[in-house]
Amino acid sequence: MRRVGTVVRTAGGLAIARGSVGEDPPDIGAGVVDESLSRVGRVVDVFGPVDHPYVAVTPASGVSLPALVGGPLYAR
Template sequence: MRRVGTVVRTAGGLAIARGEAGKAPPEIGAGVVNESLSNVGRVVDVFGPVNHPYVAVTPANAVSLASLVGGPLYAR
C-alpha cells in the first residue's frame, strides 16, 4: 500500500487529492482506501505537473466526499 496524497477538494462528484512530490502516482483504476483501510473508491484520472500531480478519485457508493477533504488516501 502506498500513499496517494491528501484530498484538497471535491469537484464534479470526485475527490481531488494532491499527489506526493517526487513519487509516481497510482495507476488509473487502482483501489483507494483511507487511514482506517475502508474502501473509498477508484482512481479515474491523474493530471497536473509531473513532479507533483493531482489524482481524481471516484467515490464508492457509501462514501461522503465532504468527509474525505483534508485526509490522506492510500492506493492498494
C-alpha cells in the same frame, strides 16, 4: 500500499487529491482506501505537473466526499 496524497477538494462528484512530491502516482483504476483502510473508491484520472500531480478518485457507494477533504488516501 502506497500513499496517493491528501484530498484538497471535491469537484463534479470526485475527490481531488494532491500527490506527494517525488512519488509516482497510482495507476488509473487502482483501488483507494483511507487511513482506516476503508474502501473509498477508484482512481479515474491523474493530471497536473508530473512531479506533484493531482489524482481524481470516484467514490464508492456510501462514501461522503466532504468527509474526505483534508485526509490522506492510499492506493492498494
